[in-house]
Amino acid sequence: MVVKNLNIGLLGHVDSGKTSLAKVLSSISSTASFDKSSQSQQRGITLDLGFSALLIDTPAHIKCQCPEIEQIQITFVDCPGHASLIRTIIGGAQIIDMMILVIDAQKGIQTQTAECIVIGALLKRKLLVVVNKIDMFESEEKKAATLKKLDTKLRKAISSTQFGDSFSIFHVSAVSGEGIQELLEGIKSNLYMPTRNLDEPFLMYVDHCFSIKGQGTICTGTVVQGSVSVNDNIDIPSIKEQRKVKSMQMFRRPVQKASMGDRVGICLTQFNAKSMERGILCQVGYMQLIYAAVIQCNVIEFYKYAIKSKSKFHVSVGHNTIMAHITLFQGTGESPVFNSALEYEYIDELDEDKCKQTTSQTVFCLLEFETPIYATSNSILIASKLDLDVHSTCCRLAFWGNMQWHTNNANYTKEQLSTWKIYKTKEKQGTVQRVASDQEIIVQNLFKKESNRQIYLGKKIQLSTGECGQIESTFGQTSKVKITFRECLKEDTLRLLKEGRANDVIVMLKYKKYVFNKNLGIIQ
Numbered sequence: 001m002v003v004k005n006l007n008i009g010l011l012g013h014v015d016s017g018k019t020s021l022a023k024v025l026s027s028i029s030s031t032a033s034f035d036k037s038s039q040s041q042q043r044g045i046t047l048d049l050g051f052s053a054l055l056i057d058t059p060a061h062i063k064c065q066c067p068e069i070e071q072i073q074i075t076f077v078d079c080p081g082h083a084s085l086i087r088t089i090i091g092g093a094q095i096i097d098m099m100i101l102v103i104d105a106q107k108g109i110q111t112q113t114a115e116c117i118v119i120g121a122l123l124k125r126k127l128l129v130v131v132n133k134i135d136m137f138e139s140e141e142k143k144a145a146t147l148k149k150l151d152t153k154l155r156k157a158i159s160s161t162q163f164g165d166s167f168s169i170f171h172v173s174a175v176s177g178e179g180i181q182e183l184l185e186g187i188k189s190n191l192y193m194p195t196r197n198l199d200e201p202f203l204m205y206v207d208h209c210f211s212i213k214g215q216g217t218i219c220t221g222t223v224v225q226g227s228v229s230v231n232d233n234i235d236i237p238s239i240k241e242q243r244k245v246k247s248m249q250m251f252r253r254p255v256q257k258a259s260m261g262d263r264v265g266i267c268l269t270q271f272n273a274k275s276m277e278r279g280i281l282c283q284v285g286y287m288q289l290i291y292a293a294v295i296q297c298n299v300i301e302f303y304k305y306a307i308k309s310k311s312k313f314h315v316s317v318g319h320n321t322i323m324a325h326i327t328l329f330q331g332t333g334e335s336p337v338f339n340s341a342l343e344y345e346y347i348d349e350l351d352e353d354k355c356k357q358t359t360s361q362t363v364f365c366l367l368e369f370e371t372p373i374y375a376t377s378n379s380i381l382i383a384s385k386l387d388l389d390v391h392s393t394c395c396r397l398a399f400w401g402n403m404q405w406h407t408n409n410a411n412y413t414k415e416q417l418s419t420w421k422i423y424k425t426k427e428k429q430g431t432v433q434r435v436a437s438d439q440e441i442i443v444q445n446l447f448k449k450e451s452n453r454q455i456y457l458g459k460k461i462q463l464s465t466g467e468c469g470q471i472e473s474t475f476g477q478t479s480k481v482k483i484t485f486r487e488c489l490k491e492d493t494l495r496l497l498k499e500g501r502a503n504d505v506i507v508m509l510k511y512k513k514y515v516f517n518k519n520l521g522i523i524q
């Protein structure tokens, strides 16, 4: 029997009814489903990803493309909704093919609804919207009016994202069952066969790990790339060891092979399950630790705070979230970023214009991780400010991007970054000490006493009165320099200087200073 697995995430604000919906939609539960953990039950909220499944006959529109698929197993990934668990939500969204956005009919769009839309949109997931709890209205009239208004609001809010308006909205009650049959039909008709590239190296995101005495250690998770078979040797990067795949199960069915998109439990030869609560399994030698990365910086339009170089953001990759120190810069060209012939301008703070990237200027972000992470060259990195107040009504997701460059070298700073030409535009100002001739002036205060004036020789300067000249030579033992002009200075300028009004004639030197290569100093 050929059964294909598809993963559908249930995302939405806390208490909108995601777990209740997962329950009514599923026929198979797993060891991690429906808030079984005692902590979850005590607090009454989902604390971790929950997995359950529904087996259906292959819908006709898929059957005609893939006649060999007899049944489809839909794995529902029930994500937490509470603001403090956004890391888990981001992790959950990375393993799904389609997302069901759950909204409380009476509360409408709430803060985490918006964050979930952002996450789903940037990961390019297919979207279905479910308005839940429609049994809670006091009258049919009130229900019809509220739902009509909410649908319009939802379409308006979502249409500005990558989802556009190509999504369906369903009105249901997970408690009374109203609308559930229509939702199931809607899910079936929206199913599609995502591209599964099985030739890539095996990679699995593990969400739970536990030991069974006498058998081994079980890792449950989703295969996000390639495939794995019983008896394969695989890497456990977090403990830097390899283990053999002893057996595998998909929702309690033993299988010999699992491929991209499958939810699977893999039994490995024993290791300490505590060493890997969340993590990855992969083909031997595939994953390496990454110490820094560059992404093209796609700013999330709902993020309302400043994005500044030298600040720190949380960065999520797969199920992992770590702190990173950021440096922003912009340049021409798309990827790959680092052509040593190109120069990039350092950005202190992203303003609105820079957020709207033009085709000629692309904003990049260097992320230097506080602790190294495992990522692959096609990983999506999502940066957020999770230390913002969880009760805030603002979106905490700031920007995201695919990896353009990364380094596995812990000592990368000196060895690699110094070849990058990321510059800051600097300006020095000085005053005229005396006029040597009408084409020659001696300038003071442009440099500090200890500055090496030699490296500035030949650089252009401009006077605040408009004339352009160049630094001809150093002058004397102090910090002065001689500046020459091709043309004679303007009469007005000479008059000001003769009258001793040196402060009205400012000498300006603009130059580029490289961020990662202090020695290079200046170019023009």
Ligand SMILES: Nc1nc2c(ncn2[C@@H]2O[C@H](COP(=O)(O)OP(=O)(O)OP(=O)(O)O)[C@@H](O)[C@H]2O)c(=O)[nH]1
Pocket: 012, 013, 014, 015, 016, 017, 018, 019, 020, 021, 044, 045, 046, 079, 080, 081, 082, 132, 133, 134, 135, 136, 172, 173, 174, 175, 176
């Ligand atoms: N009346 C009514 N109550 C519902 C419905 N769906 C869920 N509930 C109730 O709403 C509360 C929250 O439901 P959950 O399914 O736990 O919500 P959730 O979105 O999974 O919650 P978190 O995962 O913690 O964000 C529970 O008390 C449910 O019984 C519904 O359709 N109608």
